[in-house]
Amino acid sequence: MTQQTSYTVKSGDTLWGISHQSGVDINTLAKLNHLHGKTLHTLHIGQVIALPASTVQHDTVLTINIKNINFEPIKNAPLKLTYDNQTHEVKADSNGTVKDVLIYDHSHGFKIEFKGIDSQWVTIADHKTLPLGHKTLTVTSRQMVIKGTYYAKPGAQRQSKVDLKNEVKRANTNVHIQPQGATPKPVAKPVDAPKPMIKETRIEGGIPAHFVAPIFTEANLLLSPANEKYRKLILASAKRYDLAPHALAALIDAEANKINGSWDEKSINKETKATGLTQFVRGTWLEMVAEPRSLMNQRIKQENKLGKLIGVVDSRVYYLYEIKGDGKDKSKQKISDSVESELLKWRFNPEYSIDTAALYGRINLEKLAKKGLNIAALAPEDLAKMMYMAHHEGAGGAVAVIEGGLEEKTAKTNLRSQIGYKSAKALIARFNDKPVSAYTYWLYYTLIDTKINVAHFMVKSDGLQPKKTADIASALGAAATTKPAVKAVQTAPLVPSEAGAAVGWHDPLDSCSLRTAVLASPKGATFGIVRKDKYGKPHAHQGIDLKADPGTPIYAVANCKVVAINTIDNKKSYGKTITLMVDIQDLPQRQRESVLAKKPNVKEVYFFYAHLTDMSVTHDDVRDATYIDQGTVIGTTGHTGNAEEMTTINKGAHLHFEVRLDRYPAQAGPKDPPERHLAGRIDPKPFINRLN
Structure with missing residues (x-):
C-alpha cells in the first residue's frame, strides 16, 4: 500500500x-467528491476519487455570535479562542460573528476571551464540552455593559444610575403580555416586542454604560428585548408551580423555535407537528388540559360547564372525555370536535403555552420523585436540567439513565436518531463500543448542559455556576460517567492497488417469518398477485410481510445510503417508511444475481421498509444521503399507515419489505391490470438468508 492523494476507480470498485481500504469515512469521501445530496451518483471506471490529506473528522463546526447584555452585536470584537488544546486570536465581523470554527475534538471544550479597552483579556465563555455537528453559539457578556462599553465613546451629561434606570423604565411601561387571572382568555392581538430606549450617558465614576429598561425589573430575570414581553407570564407561572423563573426561562428557551433570537409563539414543526411557543404535540397538550391544575382546565370547565376531564387513548390517539354523573349513573362523554379544535389553537397563546410548560415541568419532577429520586434535595437552578431531561427521555427513561437501567440496543438507537448515524458511530467507538456510556455522556454533557443554563437568564449571576448534569445525576445516585477516549491520531489515507467492493448482507429482522394473521390466504404475505380487493378482484402485493410485534428492531440489509424517509403517519398506505439505496456490487452473489436477472444493466437497487414506528435515521441523513453500514439498526417495526389496527402479531403486526429496481417505481392506476402494480419491484423472498 502507498500514500496517495487520489484513487482511480477500477472495474468492481464501489465507494464502500x-x-x-483507505480508512477514510465513507461520508467524508462522498462529501469531498460531491457524491451526496438528492442526485444519485454511482462510480464509473476511470473516475478519480479525491482523498483527504488525513482521515480527520471534525466533531463540531461552530458559528459564534458575540453580543453585549443588551443583545446587540459587538462589531469587530477582538477574540481569543481556545480549542483542541490550541489558542487562536480572531476578530468578529461587522455583525459580531465568527464563522466555521472547526473543532476536531468536542470533549476538549471551548473558551472565548474578549479584549477590552484596557487591552486585558477577559473570559466571556468557557464550555467544558461542546455539542456535536453544525452549531451556533451565541455569547452574551455582562462584562460589555456592567464594566463599561468595549470601546471609548464620548459621554453625555452626567446622570445618576437611579434617574437613568427610572427614565428608561418609563419608556417601556406597556410592553408585557399580562396574566389574565384564573380563567384567562387568549390575547386577541400579539403585543409587539419592546423597543428598548438605549440611553448612553456618563454615570458615577465616569464609566460609560448602556441600560435597557426591562433588565432591571423584578426577580433578576434577564430576557432579550424581543422576549421581554413574556416576563410577567414567566414570573406568574414560575410562582404558581414553585419554580425559579430563570429555570423556567431556560426551559422555554431550550424548547422554543427562534427567529433571530426571538421565541416564535406561532411555530409549527412540520415533521412532528409540535406547535406554539413551547412546542407541544397534540396528545401531550390535551393531556395537560385534563390536568386540574392547568389554567386551560379551569377555563374550559368554567366556560363549558364541564365536570371532571379525563384522557382516553384509542388506537394510539388521545381523546378528552367528560365524566358525568355519580355512582351507577356515572358515564363518560367525548369532548366535541369543535371544542377540541379550539383547545389545540390555544397552543398559539403564550400564556397557556408558558403555563403548560411550567406545569409539565413540575409534573415531571413529581414523577421523578415518585420513582425514588430525591428531587427535593436539588437546588432550584438544577431543577431546570432535570425537567428538561424528563421531558426529553420521559420520566421512566430519565430514571433508567440515572439508575443504570438503559439497554445497549436502546441507547444505540436513541443516539443515532439524535445525532445521526455517522456521529453516533464515531462517538460510540470512543467509548470502547459501549452505547450506554456514549449516550449517557451525550445526553448529560452535549445536550442538557449546552441547552440549559439558568445563569444566562440572570442580570447578575453573582458567580453562580449551575452543576453539570452528571454531578446532579451523581447526587441522585447515578454511577460516575465516563468521558470519551482521546480521538485517534490523524493519519494519511492508505489505498490498495484495487479497492473492490464491500460485500455483505443482514436480514431485515433478527427472525424472518411470513405473517399469517388477518389474511385470507397464507400466500397473502408473499409477493405477486396474491390477494383480492374488496370486490373480489385479483390484487397485487408489492413486497413481503414479515411478522413482528411493534418495536422490533429493523436492520440495514447491506452497506447503503439513506435516500428517503417518511415520518408522517397519515393512517393510509405505508405509514412511516425508510428507503435505502445499495450499489449491487456491494451485494452478495445470490442477491446480486436476483437483481441482474430482472434488470441486467442496473447499478443500484432499493430496499423499502414500511409501517414503522421509530426511525434512527433522520431527514438530515436523507439530505446528505448518509451512508450506513449493513447490520445497523435503522428503526423499529410498528403499525402505522393502514396497519394501525395491527398492534400484535396475532392481529397481523408486521414489517412490509420491498425490493425496488427504481427509487420511485411507476404508479399504476386503479384501472390498470394488477401486474402493472408490480412494475419496478421484484420478489424479496430470495434475498432473505433465513426465512422461517
Whole structure:
C-alpha cells in the first residue's frame, strides 16, 4: 500500500470498498467528491476519487455570535479562542460573528476571551464540552455593559444610575403580555416586542454604560428585548408551580423555535407537528388540559360547564372525555370536535403555552420523585436540567439513565436518531463500543448542559455556576460517567492497488417469518398477485410481510445510503417508511444475481421498509444521503399507515419489505391490470438468508 492523494476507480470498485481500504469515512469521501445530496451518483471506471490529506473528522463546526447584555452585536470584537488544546486570536465581523470554527475534538471544550479597552483579556465563555455537528453559539457578556462599553465613546451629561434606570423604565411601561387571572382568555392581538430606549450617558465614576429598561425589573430575570414581553407570564407561572423563573426561562428557551433570537409563539414543526411557543404535540397538550391544575382546565370547565376531564387513548390517539354523573349513573362523554379544535389553537397563546410548560415541568419532577429520586434535595437552578431531561427521555427513561437501567440496543438507537448515524458511530467507538456510556455522556454533557443554563437568564449571576448534569445525576445516585477516549491520531489515507467492493448482507429482522394473521390466504404475505380487493378482484402485493410485534428492531440489509424517509403517519398506505439505496456490487452473489436477472444493466437497487414506528435515521441523513453500514439498526417495526389496527402479531403486526429496481417505481392506476402494480419491484423472498 502507498500514500496517495487520489484513487482511480477500477472495474468492481464501489465507494464502500474504497472507504474500507483507505480508512477514510465513507461520508467524508462522498462529501469531498460531491457524491451526496438528492442526485444519485454511482462510480464509473476511470473516475478519480479525491482523498483527504488525513482521515480527520471534525466533531463540531461552530458559528459564534458575540453580543453585549443588551443583545446587540459587538462589531469587530477582538477574540481569543481556545480549542483542541490550541489558542487562536480572531476578530468578529461587522455583525459580531465568527464563522466555521472547526473543532476536531468536542470533549476538549471551548473558551472565548474578549479584549477590552484596557487591552486585558477577559473570559466571556468557557464550555467544558461542546455539542456535536453544525452549531451556533451565541455569547452574551455582562462584562460589555456592567464594566463599561468595549470601546471609548464620548459621554453625555452626567446622570445618576437611579434617574437613568427610572427614565428608561418609563419608556417601556406597556410592553408585557399580562396574566389574565384564573380563567384567562387568549390575547386577541400579539403585543409587539419592546423597543428598548438605549440611553448612553456618563454615570458615577465616569464609566460609560448602556441600560435597557426591562433588565432591571423584578426577580433578576434577564430576557432579550424581543422576549421581554413574556416576563410577567414567566414570573406568574414560575410562582404558581414553585419554580425559579430563570429555570423556567431556560426551559422555554431550550424548547422554543427562534427567529433571530426571538421565541416564535406561532411555530409549527412540520415533521412532528409540535406547535406554539413551547412546542407541544397534540396528545401531550390535551393531556395537560385534563390536568386540574392547568389554567386551560379551569377555563374550559368554567366556560363549558364541564365536570371532571379525563384522557382516553384509542388506537394510539388521545381523546378528552367528560365524566358525568355519580355512582351507577356515572358515564363518560367525548369532548366535541369543535371544542377540541379550539383547545389545540390555544397552543398559539403564550400564556397557556408558558403555563403548560411550567406545569409539565413540575409534573415531571413529581414523577421523578415518585420513582425514588430525591428531587427535593436539588437546588432550584438544577431543577431546570432535570425537567428538561424528563421531558426529553420521559420520566421512566430519565430514571433508567440515572439508575443504570438503559439497554445497549436502546441507547444505540436513541443516539443515532439524535445525532445521526455517522456521529453516533464515531462517538460510540470512543467509548470502547459501549452505547450506554456514549449516550449517557451525550445526553448529560452535549445536550442538557449546552441547552440549559439558568445563569444566562440572570442580570447578575453573582458567580453562580449551575452543576453539570452528571454531578446532579451523581447526587441522585447515578454511577460516575465516563468521558470519551482521546480521538485517534490523524493519519494519511492508505489505498490498495484495487479497492473492490464491500460485500455483505443482514436480514431485515433478527427472525424472518411470513405473517399469517388477518389474511385470507397464507400466500397473502408473499409477493405477486396474491390477494383480492374488496370486490373480489385479483390484487397485487408489492413486497413481503414479515411478522413482528411493534418495536422490533429493523436492520440495514447491506452497506447503503439513506435516500428517503417518511415520518408522517397519515393512517393510509405505508405509514412511516425508510428507503435505502445499495450499489449491487456491494451485494452478495445470490442477491446480486436476483437483481441482474430482472434488470441486467442496473447499478443500484432499493430496499423499502414500511409501517414503522421509530426511525434512527433522520431527514438530515436523507439530505446528505448518509451512508450506513449493513447490520445497523435503522428503526423499529410498528403499525402505522393502514396497519394501525395491527398492534400484535396475532392481529397481523408486521414489517412490509420491498425490493425496488427504481427509487420511485411507476404508479399504476386503479384501472390498470394488477401486474402493472408490480412494475419496478421484484420478489424479496430470495434475498432473505433465513426465512422461517
